[in-house]
Amino acid sequence: MKRILITGSEGFIGKALSERLDHLNYDLVCIDKKNGQDLCDYNYVKTLPDVEIIFHLAAFNGTKWFYEKPFDVVLNNTEPTLNLLKRYAKNIDLFIFAGTCESYAGSVSQNENLIPTKESVPLMIEDVLNPRWSYGGSKIGNEVSVIAARQQFDMNYQILRFHNIYGPNQKDHFFSEFISRIRKGDYSLNGFSNTRSFLYIDDAIDYVYELMNNKKAYNEIVNIGSDEEISIKDVAKIIMEKLKIDKDLILRDAPVGSVKRRLPDTKKLKSLCEKSKNISLVEGIKKVLEN
Numbered sequence: 001m002k003r004i005l006i007t008g009s010e011g012f013i014g015k016a017l018s019e020r021l022d023h024l025n026y027d028l029v030c031i032d033k034k035n036g037q038d039l040c041d042y043n044y045v046k047t048l049p050d051v052e053i054i055f056h057l058a059a060f061n062g063t064k065w066f067y068e069k070p071f072d073v074v075l076n077n078t079e080p081t082l083n084l085l086k087r088y089a090k091n092i093d094l095f096i097f098a099g100t101c102e103s104y105a106g107s108v109s110q111n112e113n114l115i116p117t118k119e120s121v122p123l124m125i126e127d128v129l130n131p132r133w134s135y136g137g138s139k140i141g142n143e144v145s146v147i148a149a150r151q152q153f154d155m156n157y158q159i160l161r162f163h164n165i166y167g168p169n170q171k172d173h174f175f176s177e178f179i180s181r182i183r184k185g186d187y188s189l190n191g192f193s194n195t196r197s198f199l200y201i202d203d204a205i206d207y208v209y210e211l212m213n214n215k216k217a218y219n220e221i222v223n224i225g226s227d228e229e230i231s232i233k234d235v236a237k238i239i240m241e242k243l244k245i246d247k248d249l250i251l252r253d254a255p256v257g258s259v260k261r262r263l264p265d266t267k268k269l270k271s272l273c274e275k276s277k278n279i280s281l282v283e284g285i286k287k288v289l290e291n
Helices: 012-023 063-068 070-088 101-110 133-153 174-183 201-212 232-242 267-272 281-290
Strands: 003-007 027-031 053-056 094-100 157-162 188-190 220-224 250-252
Touching: 003 012, 012 027, 012 201, 053 070, 063 070, 063 133, 070 094, 070 133, 094 101, 094 133, 094 201, 101 133, 101 157, 133 157, 157 201, 174 232, 174 281, 188 232, 201 220, 201 267, 220 267, 232 281
Parallel strands: 003 027, 003 053, 053 094, 094 157, 157 220, 188 250
Antiparallel strands: none
């Protein structure tokens, strides 16, 4: 089994991935800032062991932080990526970087004809003055760095652009925040008319694992998501129905800069993976509420 480094191993996707790979008996090196392991410190990064594959999932994520601590978001998304590339670009089999659908937001906001959104769509920062772009903008910069390392050092990579992955025990996400609010009697719903496509965490990990083991997916950018689009209001209704809450929602507009529609083109994903069926949103919500 190959030795694999996972950054952000205590995060939502990182924890699910590390548990899956550990169950499959891979030799794992798990790194997370919550454990006092700071990838912003290059002296620390230099001490990390040699590995064959890196999953770089660590990021400062969560919509509220984009507005409250935008510089911290940029710093903690950028420095770890550069440090890891400096340490490993010349001696790694595969560097897998967790991209984001936020990178598409500027282009899609300007042109809804780009939906469903292909991986080839230009990445654009719509408003550099909006602190929300601290996240999407730094992720775009990281993609540039990963591809530059490929060009200069012949490093194999995968850029996986995750689209609204959800599941149990998730923090700083629509599902967890909305469920927490309505259980406290707060029925406000921001961005009710926006649409998203949600993918359950187990399905996301299935795709990630297949791609890791598929050399045809080397040096590719791949959307990881569902091709089923649904409004935030309709998702909220499903959640409230499951919780047997019969109350009127207080509908509010989304924050400035929040993209109105999000739907990935998944043709490349399906062409590279044998997996053909995902957990339905209704079933996924049921699993979230059971935990």
